[in-house]
Amino acid sequence: MDPTARRLNMADVAALAGVSKATVSRVLSGAPGVSDETRARVKALVDELSYVVSPDAARLSRGSTGRVAVVMPQTTTWFYSAVLSGVLSVLRPEGFDTLVYQVADDRESRRFFADLPLRRQVDAVIVVAFPVSEFEQRQLAALGVPVVIAGGALADHPHVRIDDAAAARQAVTHLIRAGHERIAMINAALSPERPYAPPMDRMYGYRTALDEAGLDADPQLEVDVPWSVTMGAEGMDRLLSADRPPTAVFAFSDEVATGALRSLRRAGIAVPHAISVIGIDDHPVAELLDLTTVRQPVELQGTRAAEMTLALLGGDPGIQPQLTLPTHLVIRGTTAPAEPRGRTGDHGTPGGSGVTAG
Structure with missing residues (x-):
């Protein structure tokens, strides 16, 4: 395709599909009022264009829109709202929507992600901390704009x-230094279709700390x-039902x-007397x-991701494309030295078998 070609927009898609722009908009948003046949025809055309339209041509023809998209699985939970706060603190003063x-x-x-190639107005x-499939990665690449990951890679x-x-x-070593040997981990389950690094990396760190301590x-x-x-709660219930529950x-x-x-x-x-x-x-x-x-700088990840985005848009040659922020241990009252083996005490014990939560 000629690199100076005009970027295809919603009007072009509508003309090629023989429908109105309003119909294309309804198809892309999933709104009702479109026949199955028309919806399928527009969708098929969108899929075709996502591989035909040159991302470079789109970028050259578009110029700056003054907008940045932030994609996340949630907006109300603390982690995601904190990252978003960091992003906004950088983009707003620079005049970006x-x-x-x-x-x-x-x-x-x-x-x-199926409709993403037509969402080129950014x-x-x-992308904030969620697993992305191979298909979705291809759709991101088809946009032809910088993509920055916050809270992951x-x-x-x-x-x-x-x-x-x-x-x-850091977390497991703290427990080991406190004398704990039966240390459990409650981890987020992985989906084969959506590989996600944090659960795998945290399991690796857990096992590595145990191995280093023998x-x-x-x-x-x-x-x-x-x-x-x-x-x-579900994970803890399962651990309490084990033949030998953990001490941490x-x-x-x-x-x-x-x-x-x-x-x-x-x-x-009792926590931490029986289980830390x-x-x-x-x-x-x-x-x-x-x-x-273990404290992680959540809002700062959003701040740094937004700063990285602006540097990429500005063509900054000194940008650091991979940034890892430090974490550190915060000791409070839910961890304590392990009780001596065989000691029951007055605080309850994880020893015995078949303990279940009431």
Whole structure:
């Protein structure tokens, strides 16, 4: 294609499909009022154009729009709202508008990314901490604009993240130094279709810390639970039902740790005297719960990702495309030295078999 060719827009798609621009808009937004036949014809044309239209031609013909897209699975939970706050703190003073797209589940994600090549009215995209399939990666590449990842890494795109393996090692090493040997992990379950690095990296850090201390990993103490608001409680219930429950638990995040604490409270098991609990994040609720955690700079990841985006748009040759921010241990009241072996005490014990949460 001629690199000076005009970028195809919604009017072009409508003309090629023999429908109105309003119809194309309804198809792209998933709105009703379009026949199945017409919807299929427009969708097929969109798919075809996503591979025919040159991203370079689109970029050259478009110029600057003054808009940056931010794609995230949620907008209301603390992590994502904090990252978004960091992004906005940089883009707003520079005169950029931020378009926030929420893809809360697989269905929304498929629909959003399928239509993405026609959403070319942005100068850059910031993707915030969620698993992206191979198809979705291709759709991002088809945009022909800078793509920056905040809170993770994806292919060779510039990114801002923490070292998840190192953060996990910080958490588990703290428990080991406190004398714990039966240390469990409640992790986020992985989807083969949507590989996601943080759960894998944190599991690697957990196992590495155990190995360095000469402790064997026990499969019964590694619990993977699909992500939900109750996953921490579900994971803790499973651990309490093991033949030999742990004396300490490393949770994927502070929110997961909060659910684990709920199950322990309901089971009448004292924290930290019987079981210690640690998370990752330093979520605002962590201080209220006196939760020991590994703090990560969440809002700063959004800030740095936005700064990286502006540098890419400005052609800054000195940009650092891969930035890893430090984490550090915050010791509070949910961790304590392990009780001597065989000691029961007056605080409840993880010893025995078949303990379940009430």
